[in-house]
Amino acid sequence: MFEIVERQEMAQGTVVSNWVKAPKIAKKAKPGQFVILRANEKGERIPLTMADTDPAKGLINIIYQVVGKSTALFKTLKVGDGYLDVIGPLGQPTHLDKVGKVVCVGGGTGVAVVHPITRGLKQVGNQVFAVIGARNKDLLILEDQMRAASHELMVCTDDGSYGHHGFVTDMLKKVLTEHQDIALAVCIGPVPMMKFCCKMTKEFGVKTLVSLNPIMVDGTGMCGCCRVTVGGKRKFACVDGPEFDGHETDFEELTARLKGYLDLEKVSYDEFKAAHGSGKCSCCS
Amino acid sequence: MTEEVKPPKREKIPRQKMPEQEPKVRARNFQEVPFGLSPELAQKEAERCIQCKDPRCKQGCPVEIDVPRFIKEIKEGDFEAAIRTLWEMNALPAICGRVCPQEIQCEGLCVIGKKEEPVAIGNLERFAADYQRLHGRDILPPKADPTGKKVAVVGAGPAGLTVAGDLILKGHEVTVFEALHAPGGVLLYGIPEFRLPKEIVAHECHYLERLGVKILVNQVVGRTDTVDELFEQGFDAVFLAVGAGLPVFLNVPGENLIGIYSANEYLTRANLMKAYAFPEYDTPLVKGKNVATFGAGNVSMDSARTALRMGADHSYIIYRRSEAEMPARAAEIHHAHEEGVEFMLLSAPTRFLGDEEGRVKAVECLRMELGEPDASGRRRPVPLEGSEFIVDIDLAVISIGAGANPLLTKTTPGLALNKWGYIIADPKTGKTMKPKVWAGGDIVTGSATVILAMGAGRLSANSIHDFLTMGW
Ligand SMILES: Cc1cc2nc3c(=O)[nH]c(=O)nc-3n(C[C@H](O)[C@H](O)[C@H](O)COP(=O)(O)OP(=O)(O)OC[C@H]3O[C@@H](n4cnc5c(N)ncnc54)[C@H](O)[C@@H]3O)c2cc1C
């Protein structure tokens, strides 16, 4: 078992952070890599990015949004509980090169994914602008951490309850306009957000990395479930990615493939909620 | 089922049929198809063997099991002796008895087969192993004194498990590193429950653990540790047995529509993740009404038959050659026919068509005819121009082969690979170009069979043992 040693709820309980004991993985992991977790014997294998690691203590940090049955099940796990399986580090690490000025954009839970990359890009000597956004102030995560990880942080909310009233693309545009010499953009968040960010950076001719989140099973390039089309070629996000050139990515296909199981996921989530509501749940006892 | 009393002229006993589930019933459940032989049926079948002095069956078996001996032991009712005979050459008889392509191996050469049906060697092997598991005494083979040497085995499929079993008995410390969350390789994630119950795979792995083999799951070598790091951790030799785990796609338009799976994904969801028991198990699988499986090997039969069990009305095998060229085991093709799998032969897909939501709704195919034999000796399919036709489907499984997964080989400097990415290893010893590293199974040969992977494991185990004890 991989024990949870620290647990925190964020964004009004819609997002949960866990520090999990996984010494081997903690020692190896680099920014941009992910793990696959399974809560119990009947559980699904769920990919989550490592938002942070503490190699000295042998811990990894995952930050996930509750969107369906498996993440809801994860949420029921308390400190002292654990995951049956944690596999990793998987995927290619981000190339953290010194390129000059960079902009890092995170939306929703994507902030958790962009955070270690932002910090890494700063550590190697880049000047880092960061933009983060959420639907409203309460859903915003990791603001302080992102401020520390960058030279300048801009915050946006869709409803204007905090920071700039509007989308992250507004602030991205501002940065790109004011700094014509931005060499790299990293945009991570919901698929539509990444798509629109890429549209904008393309206009400015700025190379852009995105982190793709297709559905996965094994995470080792064995099943082909995570295939995405990048530059007209088939890529497996779990081994070739999860980061890809955003200007080459087929976001429409990714959006469609992410909906492959909506009806079944609903059955599973509804059943889970019913069981928990009635207190008859046995899945996490 | 059993025959009425007949004159005891033994060649005249017909091959004993293994009782099995009715096709209509079993095509809707995941329980194993054949029930296995009873001791009476097994002993009767064993009588059919004429105990050849120079047994051809043994030559047909890649690990050279002493077939007449174990059959004689069954005939005499000494089932424990039979299992010991099998174990001498084969650590996984319950599995091989079920999945070996006997018709081209042991049974293919059996002399009885010249005039009538060959002795049912596979069924007898399975019987002996099942009998031992269910009714036998708890026996473990003797272990040599500890040598103090440590061996790492990468991959817990049949090749890796064989090496682990052999070397632990020779007194070495063995640790198996497996990428998935459970051991077994294709036996677990690929071959379905109805053909090879997972309980049997678990039993065999547990047997190795009782012998002292350490099996570590969730270890993706190349990521969690690299091969060179394993040496740093004190292993004296490494055996690579990662299989041929790379899906091959058709490369036709529309292949990324929802509802199109590689066979690896389809079967992994169904078997390893138990998606057939969704929502009790959390992993979902699209249930097709009209399912097309492309290809005609064992993997294809497994996929098409799984689709039926998941509730399909029609499960098609679409294959570009004819029935004669189908690479699957005869028994699988036979079972697939019986269960109602529909074969569309001499047909090749050209593109997939989708609906507005991006779900597959049809496949366009071309009719083929057979031309001259190709490099593989099989007649090459040639498309008939203008013969396009459309098949309505809502689920497709691509099952046209597998390739070499580069995850491990790319992160292991010093290995030599062939042009397809498979590891080059000495066929007699399994030695690779990298010092202290051996390899065997599908990652060396390309997709082959369970018993060939085990045979390669056996050779490597001997070579590793020589190296560890004598230094070469
Ligand atoms: C490399 C990678 C890194 C990720 N990192 C994070 C992260 O740091 N934080 C975070 O909150 N989420 C992350 N995700 C997404 C996360 O894996 C999914 O939200 C989760 O699997 C949903 O499972 P569920 O059962 O709770 O929801 P479901 O009911 O299964 O699905 C809800 C939604 O999640 C998507 N989804 C379902 N299964 C998967 C799957 N196996 N992989 C990806 N998406 C899926 C579906 O498209 C669906 O729209 C990452 C995904 C990938 C591929």
Ligand SMILES: Cc1cc2nc3c(=O)[nH]c(=O)nc-3n(C[C@H](O)[C@H](O)[C@H](O)COP(=O)(O)OP(=O)(O)OC[C@H]3O[C@@H](n4cnc5c(N)ncnc54)[C@H](O)[C@@H]3O)c2cc1C
């Ligand atoms: C669906 C299907 C049906 C089949 N039916 C038959 C049949 O009826 N009869 C028959 O004889 N053969 C059959 N075969 C073929 C047979 O199963 C294979 O030839 C055999 O399993 C190969 O054994 P292996 O040990 O080389 O590899 P595998 O069985 O593939 O095992 C490799 C193991 O290594 C693990 N691994 C991979 N990468 C890593 C890594 N980097 N680190 C750690 N572990 C790793 C994998 O997860 C896997 O567990 C079938 C194959 C399939 C797919």
Ligand code: SF4
């Ligand atoms: S291992 Fe396979 S080939 Fe050998 S005797 Fe048994 S069934 Fe036949």
Ligand code: SF4
């Ligand atoms: S060839 Fe057939 S008859 Fe002869 S020993 Fe083998 S199984 Fe028996």
Ligand code: FES
């Ligand atoms: S998740 Fe299976 S190949 Fe990527």
